[in-house]
Amino acid sequence: MNHDPGNIRIDDYTYDLPVDRIAKYPLPVRDTSKLLIWRKSEIKDSHFRQLPEIIDRDTLLVFNNTRVIRARLIFVKDSGAVIEIFCLEPLEPHDFAGNLSAGPGVEWKCLIGNLKRWKKGPLSTKFHAAGNDHMLQATRLSDEGDAFRIRFDWDDSNITFGEILETTGHVPIPPYLGRDDDESDRSRYQTMYARVEGSVAAPTAGLHFTPETLELLDKAGIERAEVTLHVSAGTFRPVKSEKIADHKMHTEHFFISAETVSKLKHNNILAVGTTTVRTLESIYWLGSAIAAGREPSEDLPSVSQWEPYENDSLISREEALDSLLNWITGRSEAQAEVEVRTDIIIVPGYR
Numbered sequence: 001m002n003h004d005p006g007n008i009r010i011d012d013y014t015y016d017l018p019v020d021r022i023a024k025y026p027l028p029v030r031d032t033s034k035l036l037i038w039r040k041s042e043i044k045d046s047h048f049r050q051l052p053e054i055i056d057r058d059t060l061l062v063f064n065n066t067r068v069i070r071a072r073l074i075f076v077k078d079s080g081a082v083i084e085i086f087c088l089e090p091l092e093p094h095d096f097a098g099n100l101s102a103g104p105g106v107e108w109k110c111l112i113g114n115l116k117r118w119k120k121g122p123l124s125t126k127f128h129a130a131g132n133d134h135m136l137q138a139t140r141l142s143d144e145g146d147a148f149r150i151r152f153d154w155d156d157s158n159i160t161f162g163e164i165l166e167t168t169g170h171v172p173i174p175p176y177l178g179r180d181d182d183e184s185d186r187s188r189y190q191t192m193y194a195r196v197e198g199s200v201a202a203p204t205a206g207l208h209f210t211p212e213t214l215e216l217l218d219k220a221g222i223e224r225a226e227v228t229l230h231v232s233a234g235t236f237r238p239v240k241s242e243k244i245a246d247h248k249m250h251t252e253h254f255f256i257s258a259e260t261v262s263k264l265k266h267n268n269i270l271a272v273g274t275t276t277v278r279t280l281e282s283i284y285w286l287g288s289a290i291a292a293g294r295e296p297s298e299d300l301p302s303v304s305q306w307e308p309y310e311n312d313s314l315i316s317r318e319e320a321l322d323s324l325l326n327w328i329t330g331r332s333e334a335q336a337e338v339e340v341r342t343d344i345i346i347v348p349g350y351r
Contacts, residue, residue, distance in 0.1 A: 008244040008347060024177050026188055031210045048208040052216035060266035061217065064203040064276045065226040067194035069100070069162070070169030071233075072181075075123040075138060083123055084113035085138055085150060086172065087165070088200060088233050089251065094300065095339060096198040096230060096253065100162035107141070110150040111233060127168040129159050136164060145248070162197065172200045174236055198230035198253070205273030225263040229254035229279040229342075249305045249345040254279045257337045261325045265318055282342040285311070287320030290327050305343040308350055 027033055031049040046054065055061075071087040090099035092107040099106050112118065122139045134155050141149040152161060171181040171189050181189075191206035192214070217224070234250020241247045256279075264283065271277045282303045286296075288311065289303075296302070328338055 010239050010242060010244065010247075019178070022176060022178075024179055025184070026207065029210070030192075030208050031213050033208050035208075049210075049213060051213060052220050052222070055222065055270060056268060057221055059268050059270050060223045060225055060263065061270050061272060062225045062227060062264075062276050062280065063191075063193055063206060063272045064229050064231075064279065065191075065193055065195050066199040066203060066228050066230050066275075067197045068171065068190055068199045068202050068231075069197050070165045070186075071172045071200040072170040073125070073136075073138070073165075073168060074170065075125045077117065077123065079117075081117035082114060083118050085123075086111040086113065086200070086233060087150075087169075088147060089253070091144075091149060096196075100165075100197055101160050103157040103160065104153050104155070105151070106161045107149055107151045109144045109147050111147050112140075112150075125168070127154075127164060129163055129167050130156065132156075134159065136168065172233070174201070176236075193226070196228045196230075196255070198228075200233050201231040201235050203229075203231060203273045203275040205276075209272075223263070223266065225260050225266075227254060227256060227260060227276060227279045227283075229275045231275050235275075244345075244347055247345075249343045251341050251343050252278070253339060253341055254282060255337050255339050256283055256324075256328075258325055258328045261321055261328065264321055278342065278344060278346070281308070281346065282340065282344050283324065284317060284320050285344065286340060287322075287324035287327075288313075288315055291315055291319055291323035295327060300339060300341055302341040303344050305345050307344065308346075314351060 031047070033048045035046045035048045035050065037044050037046055037054060069087070073085045073087070075083045075085065077083065087108045087110050089109040090096055090106070091109055093099045093102055099108075118140070122137045124135055124137050127134055127136050137153045139151045139153070141151055143149070152164075154164065171185040173179075173181050173185055173189055188207075189202050191203065192209055192211060193206070230253050232250050232252045234252070237250070239247050261283070264280070269280070271280055285303050285307050286301060289307070292313070328336065331338070
């Protein structure tokens with residue numbers, strides 16, 4: 001590796017965040033939030049609604065259009081023990097759209113809250129859909145690293161798993177908010193442009209945009225592009241290893257189209273949030289691998305955690321994007337949009 005992440009200790013990045021500095025609820029109007037501006041080593045305060053006046057006119061703004069699903073399911077045992085199952089990633093069917101639209105018999109990689117009270121056997125809970133009461137059953141099948149493979153079954157093939165989550169699940173707000181989710185979170189914990197279901201956490205930088213802000217950006221002639229990265233619960237989870245080299249980065253799925261890849265040749269890109277940054281960097285490294293003759297052979301291509309550090313040859317962004325674009329367009333028309341898994345981690349030494 002060009003930089004040894006083994007030299008980086010997590011303790012060196014510890015900082016104090018007082019509880020009273022965490023906003024438990026957002027401001028009533030999204031774009032009235034404060035905005036910190038750093039430009040040429042100078043820092044000043046502004047407000048988010050001023051963004052269209054601040055950014056350069058030749059900017060391409062790239063948004064993550066993922067939509068948060070109600071991924072937390074609560075089961076209560078006969079003993080009164082409460083078990084929470086947090087859906088992380090679809091396993092069967094493995095694609096988000098196919099899984100959320102599937103009938104009975106889906107499997108997910110999940111976290112389990114209060115695991116010690118779930119010794120064996122399935123869990124069951126009632127839910128209401130299509131005008132009737134139904135039963136949802138969860139069965140623990142196997143370990144999946146630090147999570148578990150859970151199978152969900154229910155009694156009506158006309159009801160999809162996505163509908164069950166929408167009617168029965170809870171909004172997975174960040175645990176550091178220190179409160180339960182409520183009705184307001186169903187709309188406020190989504191960006192205004194969210195449209196592709198699959199995240200278990202919101203891409204929070206985008207929460208500040210309003211229709212008025214987007215309209216002002218359009219009037220200013222600022223171009224926009226969208227990617228989709230489904231944020232996983234790894235964004236909430238602490239790093240437990242002493243050194244970064246021992247940390248297994250969480251996996252997230254992103255989707256990219258030929259149209260978007262073409263737009264990314266723009267000279268001045270501004271990523272809205274870290275999930276967009278992770279997507280853009282993963283796109284580069286996927287294109288770089290293809291340019292080097294390492295075309296993905298599996299149905300679900302992936303970008304490994306240490307790919308950027310193990311690869312000594314940096315190619316231009318344009319070359320990487322051209323290689324990726326040719327690969328996407330060379331696939332069948334039905335696969336004009338490609339789904340990719342990324343484990344990429346960005347630490348000091350990243351180029």
